[in-house]
Amino acid sequence: MKRLTALALAASLLLSLSGCGDTNGTGLKDLIDQTQSGASSEPVSSSGEQSGSKKPAPTSSGQEPDDPQSASGETQETGKYERFALLEGVYRLDSGEENPEFEEILQIHAFGDVLLLEYGGCMPGQYENPMYVSMDEFWPDPETTPEAEPLCAMGMAQSYSSGYSLTAYSSGAKECWAAMKENGVVLSRGEDPAKEYVLDSSLTGLHPQTEELLAQLKQQVSDPQRSEDVVGQWTKHTEEYVSLLSFEEDGSMIYFYQEKHKPAKAFTGAWVYDGRSKQIQCLGEWIGESNDLGPVTLSLSCAVEGDALSASDLYGDVFIQPENDFSRCSEAFTTGFSTDALLCRIGEGALLEGTYTDADGKQQRYSYCLPFIYDADGFPELLAINEDIDQYFGQAAWDDTANAENGGEVFHTEINYITGEWNGIQSLMIWSRTIQDRTFVAAYNYDVNTNKRLSTAEVVKRMGLSEKEFLDALQAAAETFFMEENAGHADDTRYDEALNWTLSSEAVNMDRPVFVDDNGELAVAACIGSLADEDYWNYQADWYYQILYPFSGAAG
Numbered sequence: 169m170k171r172l173t174a175l176a177l178a179a180s181l182l183l184s185l186s187g188c189g190d191t192n193g194t195g196l197k198d199l200i201d202q203t204q205s206g207a208s209s210e211p212v213s214s215s216g217e218q219s220g221s222k223k224p225a226p227t228s229s230g231q232e233p234d235d236p237q238s239a240s241g242e243t244q245e246t247g248k249y250e251r252f253a254l255l256e257g258v259y260r261l262d263s264g265e266e267n268p269e270f271e272e273i274l275q276i277h278a279f280g281d282v283l284l285l286e287y288g289g290c291m292p293g294q295y296e297n298p299m300y301v302s303m304d305e306f307w308p309d310p311e312t313t314p315e316a317e318p319l320c321a322m323g324m325a326q327s328y329s330s331g332y333s334l335t336a337y338s339s340g341a342k343e344c345w346a347a348m349k350e351n352g353v354v355l356s357r358g359e360d361p362a363k364e365y366v367l368d369s370s371l372t373g374l375h376p377q378t379e380e381l382l383a384q385l386k387q388q389v390s391d392p393q394r395s396e397d398v399v400g401q402w403t404k405h406t407e408e409y410v411s412l413l414s415f416e417e418d419g420s421m422i423y424f425y426q427e428k429h430k431p432a433k434a435f436t437g438a439w440v441y442d443g444r445s446k447q448i449q450c451l452g453e454w455i456g457e458s459n460d461l462g463p464v465t466l467s468l469s470c471a472v473e474g475d476a477l478s479a480s481d482l483y484g485d486v487f488i489q490p491e492n493d494f495s496r497c498s499e500a501f502t503t504g505f506s507t508d509a510l511l512c513r514i515g516e517g518a519l520l521e522g523t524y525t526d527a528d529g530k531q532q533r534y535s536y537c538l539p540f541i542y543d544a545d546g547f548p549e550l551l552a553i554n555e556d557i558d559q560y561f562g563q564a565a566w567d568d569t570a571n572a573e574n575g576g577e578v579f580h581t582e583i584n585y586i587t588g589e590w591n592g593i594q595s596l597m598i599w600s601r602t603i604q605d606r607t608f609v610a611a612y613n614y615d616v617n618t619n620k621r622l623s624t625a626e627v628v629k630r631m632g633l634s635e636k637e638f639l640d641a642l643q644a645a646a647e648t649f650f651m652e653e654n655a656g657h658a659d660d661t662r663y664d665e666a667l668n669w670t671l672s673s674e675a676v677n678m679d680r681p682v683f684v685d686d687n688g689e690l691a692v693a694a695c696i697g698s699l700a701d702e703d704y705w706n707y708q709a710d711w712y713y714q715i716l717y718p719f720s721g722a723a724g
Contacts (some may be wrong), residue, residue, distance in 0.1 A: 385450075
C-alpha cells in the first residue's frame with residue numbers, strides 16, 4: 169500500500185507540474201523532453217568530469233549492511249541507490265539575470281540513500297564564503313523513482329540547521345523531488361514552486377577544493393606521509409546510528425554520521441598522516457555550517473587491525489562519535505534506515521546555553537534543549553502538548569536564562585529530551601534537573617496517523633500488555649532498583665517506609681510517564697522513595713524520578 173501511494177504521488181506530481189509547475193516558463197514535462205531528446209542523463213561536474221566519477225562518492229548497493237550476499241556475490245537490488253549519486257554536483261540558481269547582485273548556489277552531496285542539499289547565498293565570485301547556508305536532508309525513495317531517463321528522484325526532505333553545539337531539524341518533513349535536465353536539475357520541496365538550477369564550470373563549490381586543503385595541510389604538518397593501511401572506506405552500523413569514515417588515495421576524506429530521527433552530520437576535507445605525532449591530521453569543513461572561520465583542523469588517532477579500524481578524536485566527541493570501531497566497507501555505503509526511521513516529527517525549538525555563578529562563587533554551566541512537535545497547526549491535541557511544554561519547561565528555561573544573564577543563580581541546570589517512534593506511536597520524554605540534583609519528568613505520546621494524544625493506559629494496551637502486567641512489572645522493577653540503590657542502608661530508620669511507599673499505589677499507577685523507543689522498548693519514569701535527610705538541600709526529598717525499563721530490567 170505504501171508503495172502504491174508513493175507511485176500515485178509521483179505520477180500526480182509529474183502530471184500536475186508538466187503544465188503549471190513552470191520554472192522560467194519551462195514546465196517539468198518540457199525539461200524531461202529536453203533531456204530525452206539527446207542530453208546525457210549524467211551531468212557534468214564543475215571540473216569537467218562526470219559527477220558519477222567524483223571521489224569519494226560512497227553510494228549504496230541497496231543491500232542491508234549486515235545482509236549476506238547471494239551465491240553470485242551480488243544482490244538483485246545492486247545499484248538501486250547509485251542513480252541518486254548522479255545528482256551530485258554544484259549548481260547555480262537560474263535567475264534569468266545576466267549580472268545578478270546576489271546568487272544562490274546549490275551543492276548536492278550523496279551518501280548512499282541520503283542526499284544533503286546545501287544552499288549558499290553568495291556574492292558573485294565569492295562562493296567559498298557564503299553569506300548564509302541552509303540545508304535540506306533528502307531521502308529519495310527508489311520505489312517511486314522512474315527507471316526511464318531522465319532521473320527524477322522523489323521522496324521526503326527535512327530542513328535543518330547545523331552548528332558546533334546544535335544540529336536540529338528546523339521544520340517538518342515535506343515531499344520533495346529532483347529531476348535532471350540538460351546540464352542541470354529542477355528541484356521542488358513541499359508547496360514551494362519548482363526551481364531550476366544549472367551546472368556552471370566556473371563554480372568550485374561552497375567548500376575549498378581537496379588540492380587546496382591538502383597543500384595547506386602539508387604546510388601545517390611537520391612530516392606529512394601516506395598511511396596506506398587506513399586508505400579506503402570504513403563504516404560503523406548499530407540499531408541507532410550509522411557512520412562512514414573515508415580516506416581516499418587522492419588525499420580527500422569524508423566523515424558522515426547519521427542517527428535515527430536526527431540530522432546527518434558530514435565533514436569533508438583532506439588528510440595526511442603526521443609521521444612525527446603518529447596521528448592523522450584532517451583539514452576541512454562541516455557541510456551546512458557557515459564557514460566564516462575557514463577550514464577546521466582535526467587530529468585523529470587511528471589503528472588498523474585486519475579489517476577493523478579504531479579511530480578517536482583527540483578533542484573528544486566533536487568529530488568521531490563514541491563506540492568508534494569501524495569495519496572496512498565490503499560494499500557500497502548505505503545507512504540501511506527506512507525513511508520513517510530518518511524523518512523527525514519532534515524538533516528543537518531553542519537551545520540555550522551559558523554559565524552562571526553558584527552559591528559558592530564557582531562558574532557552572534547550564535543547557536536547555538526545548539522540543540516541540542512539528543506541523544501541529546490544525547491538531548488541537550498536538551498544539552496542547554506544545555503549549556504544555558512551553559508553559560513549564562519553556563518558561564523555566566527563559567526565567568533561568570534571564571537570571572544567569574543578570575548575574576543570578578539558576579534553578580534548573582539542564583533541560584533535555586529524547587524521542588522515539590514505534591508502531592505508529594510517537595514518544596517524547598522531557599526532563600529538567602535542578603541545582604539540588606533533583607529531576608522532573610514529563611512524557612507525551614500520540615498516534616502519528618490520527619494525531620491524537622495517547623494516555624499511559626492506551627500506550628500499554630497498544631503494546632499488547634494488560635494494565636495488571638504493566639503495574640506488576642513496574643512494581644518489581646522499582647523494588648529491584650530501590651534495593652540495589654540502597655544496599656547497605658537496610659538498617660536506616662526510613663528504609664522500610666521509603667520501600668513501602670515505592671511499591672504503593674501512590675507511586676505505582678497508570679499516571680506514570682511512559683516512553684517507547686524506536687525498538688519498542690517501554691521506559692517508565694518511576695517514583696522511588698528517598699532516604700535523604702530532612703535537611704538535604706534544605707528541603708525534604710521524599711521521592712525522586714528514575715527511568716526504568718520494566719520489561720528488560722534496565723535503569724537509565
